[in-house]
Amino acid sequence: MADAAGPSQLFEQWRKQFEEGAQAWSRLITQTSAASPSPTPDPTAFWRPVLDQGVQSWAKLFAQTPVTPELLTQWKQFLDQWIEAWSKVLGQAMGTEQFAKLMGQSLDQMLVATAPAKKVVDQQIEQALQALNLPSRSQLTGIAKQLVELEDRIDRLEDSINAKLRRLSEREPR
């Protein structure tokens, strides 16, 4: 096994860069949501152990000679942990009241903006189809609903006939 000091140093530098980057992001998030009462997510809390582990395993791997396909397995494991770490960070961010509020507001705005446009488009399509003497979606939907109601009534009739038949067969002398 070769001496791992050199690569370790190199990876140590990378790790520092990553950490500084993550801390900068953390500061940015803290500033933007400083006014909010709920706790701010700390991405570095998830990120740091994963990064440390990744850096360590990579430093170890690069120091190994000869290189085996084990390297790829380790890379896959690192990738899995990296994705999992991001999943946790995102999950924590999306689990905040602020995110839920923001999403609700965006959806509301979208619906408020969409509703009048949708109404106008629906009306125009309806009129166009009527002019072309073609059935509209609402007419077809109406027919489908009637069919469902008819099916329901047949079911009820069938049920009551079956119940009456059962009672009759119970009364019949054996």
Next chain:
Amino acid sequence: MAPERFVDVVERFTTGFAADAPAETIKQWQDELERNVRRMRNLHGLLTNPVEPKTGQTPRVEIYKRNKSRLYRYESARSRRTPVLFVPNLGISRPYIFDLLPGGSFIEHMTKQGFDFYLLDWGVFGPEDNDLSVEECVTKILPRMARRVLETSGTDELSMLGYCMGAPISASFVASHPEVPVKNFVNMAGPIDFAKVGLFGLWLGKENFNVDRFVDTLGSVPADMVKAGFKLLKPTMDMSTNVNLWWNLWNDKYLEGFQALNKWANEYVAFPGEFFRQWVRDFYQDNKLYRDELVMGGRPIRLERITCPVFVVGAKEDYIAPPECVRALIDKVGSREKEYIELPGGHISLIAGRGAAVHCWPKVSSWLGPRS
């Protein structure tokens, strides 16, 4: 010691790779190369000639239909006396996940264990179904389905098995229809206490989500919106799926399973508008089922009125129905015989896949078996 230069590291790495490699290492690299060739071949096949996976192969007969809903009976030796009515989720996805592939199917497992197995397929809804409500499912569809099961099986009792939202729906049915002879009730990953339901609970909360405006504007919940909601719940899911696909792409068996699961995972089903309104308001926002405040068809729904043996299965990593909200059924039912187990896996892997075949299916069949 002077710090090593990057070029030295690269040189040592490349030298180490090429020189003095033992025969075993060379063999390992040859195997890896072979795997990569197979990866490329399978990737080419996936892109140029995608094969439609054959899902839902367990033989079945349609015994009843009502509008879009179908009741299927599966072929089995029927060595167990009590039939099982399986109630999955309505909307969101198709139920063939429970009969994905031969050798990887919950339904096949249950039929092999001798259960007379019935599946309620709620169907794919269109705009004409926007008036369908949870209440109609509980008070009109489920009673009919249960009656058909009893009629066709020739028995006077049945077991009910609910999965995901099929569990609170069927629990509501069992609690409000004492005249229907339900012998056993199984809840698999079905949320009961919606105060503990996780991210969806937060997003759909009264303060954050105006369900009336949503349904009044859109009429229903389109499949694309259902998809967006679920993708948002786990944004890294697609990435990890693709990484795992690449990693296992050399494996033909994995690929077959992936194609089937991927087909299912991308086939979303819309929610009827009124169903969604009632589901969100009564269950997510007001938690009426757990609080005993739900009334359907004029009947109050009290979970304590479920007195048959109850088996509840939660999944440890379930972020759609976290185990604590599933487990809540145990504390609410009036049954003397009740059991809760928590198994490894998520909401889907609890019921489908290799893990399910090892952990979940045998547990469910072995609990139901002696009681059937």
